[in-house]
Each structure stands twice: as C-alpha cells, then as structure tokens.
Amino acid sequence: MKKIALTIALLCSASLFSGQAAANAFVDGEDAVSYRQAAFQTIRFNLVDINDMFRGNVPYDLERVQRRAEALAALTQLPWEAFNIPGADHASGKVKTALWQNLDDFNSRGDKFAADAAALHEAAQAGDRRQIQGAFREFANNCKACHDNYRAD
Ligand code: HEC
Numbered sequence: 001m002k003k004i005a006l007t008i009a010l011l012c013s014a015s016l017f018s019g020q021a022a023a024n025a026f027v028d029g030e031d032a033v034s035y036r037q038a039a040f041q042t043i044r045f046n047l048v049d050i051n052d053m054f055r056g057n058v059p060y061d062l063e064r065v066q067r068r069a070e071a072l073a074a075l076t077q078l079p080w081e082a083f084n085i086p087g088a089d090h091a092s093g094k095v096k097t098a099l100w101q102n103l104d105d106f107n108s109r110g111d112k113f114a115a116d117a118a119a120l121h122e123a124a125q126a127g128d129r130r131q132i133q134g135a136f137r138e139f140a141n142n143c144k145a146c147h148d149n150y151r152a153d
Contacts, residue, residue: 029091
C-alpha cells in the first residue's frame with residue numbers, strides 16, 4: 001500500500017510542479033511505467049479480495065464483490081494508454097521485448113481483459129453467485145496468459 005500511495009503522490013507532484021505542457025497525461029516514459037504499474041497493483045488488490053471470498057478465506061459478501069467488480073471495470077481500462085505513448089518502449093518497465101513487437105496483439109488482449117471485467121461487473125450487479133464465479137474465472141485467466149507472453153520476470 002505504501003508503494004501505491006507514494007506513486008500517487010509522485011504522480012500528483014509531477015503534474016502540479018513540472019510546469020510542462022505535455023501533449024499526453026505523462027511527462028515521459030518513466031511516468032507511464034509508474035502509472036501502469038500502480039494500476040496493475042490496484043487491479044491485483046481487487047482481484048485477490050474477490051478470490052479470497054470465493055475461497056472462503058473471508059466471508060462472502062455480495063455488496064463487497066460488487067464494489068470490487070465496479071473498481072475492476074474501471075481500473076482495467078487504465079494501463080494500456082501507458083504502453084502506447086512515445087518513449088514507452090525505452091522506459092524501465094518489466095516488459096519483454098516481444099510486447100513492443102506485438103503491440104496490436106497486446107492492446108487487443110487489454111481490450112478483452114477490460115471487456116471481461118465489464119462482464120464481471122454486470123454479473124455482480126445481477127447477483128447470482130455461480131454466474132459471478134464463472135465471470136470471475138474468465139476474467140482471472142487473462143492475467144497469466146498475458147504475463148507469460150509479455151511481462152518480464
Ligand atoms: C494484456 C496484458 C496483461 C494483462 C491482461 C494483465 N497484466 Fe499484469 N502486467 C502486464 C505487464 C506487461 C506488466 C509489466 C508492466 C511494467 O513493468 O511496465 C504487468 C505487471 C503486473 C504487476 C506488477 C506491477 C508492478 O508494480 O511492477 C502486477 C501486480 C500485475 N501485473 C497483476 C495483474 C493481474 C492480477 C492481472 C489479472 C487480473 C493482470 N496483471 C493482467 C500485462 C498484463
């Protein structure tokens with residue numbers, strides 16, 4: 001949590017005090033790396049909490065699942081922009097070079113991931129536990145599939 005708070009603080013101070021009129025939301029490729037890594041961390045927290053409820057590690061609470069799914073539907077739209085700004089391919093992210101050679105495939109995986117999160121959100125709103133669990137499984141399959149291809153160890 002500390003790392004996320006720090007990242008957000010850094011992002012705020014960079015945009016408030018840099019005085020630069022950037023053409024995009026980021027001052028440079030390193031900003032883009034911080035932004036997308038912070039987004040992935042927040043995605044992970046929300047995913048793990050739903051997973052813990054289905055595993056019985058914490059009590060199942062539909063309202064809490066709905067809140068997490070709503071967050072995921074928004075958060076899963078965030079990282080992709082930060083892979084597509086000029087200079088992103090030369091920044092320090094933990095990314096395989098295959099990502100930059102297959103950016104279209106990567107972006108469409110990002111779209112599918114966000115669409116699966118929207119479907120999870122919809123299922124959560126409808127409230128049927130088995131349907132939510134199915135949508136959650138489908139959603140969670142995206143992580144490893146993409147990491148195996150494009151995330152560096
Ligand atoms: C379409 C591809 C893709 C999908 C889908 C995806 N990730 Fe990632 N993820 C990446 C890439 C690429 C990185 C490396 C980013 C970097 O370091 O710049 C990453 C990094 C991360 C990180 C490390 C962030 C940091 O602080 O360095 C976490 C945690 C993470 N992902 C969690 C998840 C979880 C959980 C899911 C599924 C719910 C998921 N990701 C789905 C591509 C993806």
